[in-house]
Amino acid sequence: MNWLTNFVRPKIRALVAKPETPDNLWHKCPNCEAMIFHRDLEANLNVCQHCGHHMRVAPDKRLPMLFDEGEYKTIELPKVTVDPLKFRDSKRYTDRLREAQSKSGRNDAVVVAHGEMGGMNVVVAAFDFGFMGGSMGMAVGDALLAAARLAVLQQAPLIVIPASGGARMQEGILSLMQMPRTTIAVDMVKEAGLPYIVVLTDPTTGGVTASFAMLGDIHVAEKGALIGFAGAKVIEGTIRETLPEGFQRAEYLMDHGMVDIVVHRKDLRGTLIRVLDLLRRPMPAAEVVDLHEDEEPSKEPVASKEPVTSKARGNGESADLRAAD
Structure with a gap:
């Protein structure tokens, strides 16, 4: 045993070494x-x-911002066939899935949660862009259908928060079929007479935008969020024109009628509560007082309902006002 190597050197290194700083x-x-x-x-x-x-915010950080006291419950989502097309590019699709699952700690790109928001029961489906770009595959389609069924069962509004690059290319035509499936999920909620609200975050693009993301009763967007179908460079190359400044951003879309509200993230929860309150509780803001028949009518003078005529003479004007009898 070398005393200098095993004992002295580690102690000297511990004294002079810089403390490791987390990255x-x-x-x-x-x-x-x-x-x-x-x-x-x-x-x-x-x-x-x-x-x-x-x-960008992951669902495990976004959901506590929205629910009352930050408390909510998630549901177990249906399991789907893994790699049905045996897809492979530079990596196997199964390897990409495994890496994304180990990194995020979830099975796919959507988390479905339910709880209370402003005292009202709500169901929220939130996307994780960190999971393969929030791409929409069969698991995402099943998750949105599960969220819609839960909303109908609980008679609760459904809020979807997309953050996605579009359909998942590794699942080919099966990923494109999720566009009509998610549209069916939206129809389930609307046929039950329940509000369907979409919170557009950065980015919301591709097949997600072309399906459930633009079918909301109310579209709320975070400031500066990128929202569109194709990329700006693709559009410029197709139409051969320079796009205006801020094109495909939330503020631009609101000015052109595609987004209803653009809010700062700190105001998102309050905005959603007000919207839900208007949609779910369409009652007067104050108590309505009934006027009974036995009460005497007001004796205050009543304004005349006859029209007021005016005549212009010379440089001035004179009005002929007729009072009620």
Whole structure:
């Protein structure tokens, strides 16, 4: 046993070595490139405090922002056939799925939760862009159908929060078939007379935009969210024109009638509660007082219902007002 190697050297290294700093203490804003301390970023709901850029949020952080007291329950989603087409590019599809599942801790790109929001029961289906770009495959279609069935069973509004690049290419035509399946899920909710609200986040593109994401009764979008079908470069190359500034962003879409409300993330929960309250509780804001027949009518003078005529003479005007008898 070498005493210098086994005992002296480790002690010297422990004294002079720099302490290891976790690599997740600081985050760089993708918009203004400012460095933000992780606690400040979490306190500001993952919104850059310098430029207001809304960064992407995983469902496990987004859902507590919406539900009362941050409490909710998730449901177990149906299991689907894995890699039905035996797809392979640079990697096997099964390997990509396995990596995404181990990284995110969930089976696929959607989490379905239910709980109370402003004292009202709601069902929320939230996408995780970190899971293969939030792409829509068979598992996502089954998840939205399960969310719709749960909303109908609980007689609760359905809120969907997409963050997706579109259909999942590794599932081919099976992924495209999820567009009509998710449309059927939306119809189930609407036929039950329940509100269907879509919260558009960055990004919402491709087949997701072309199906359930644009079928909401109310469309709410986070500030600066990218919303569209094809990419801006593809559109410019097709029409051979320069697109206007801010094209496919939430504010541009609201100005052109495709989005109803654009909100800051800190105001999202309050906005959803007000919208749900208007849709689910269409009652007067104050108590209605009945006027009984035995009460005497008001003795205040009543304004005349006869028209008021005016005549212009010379440089001035004179009005002939006729009072009621």
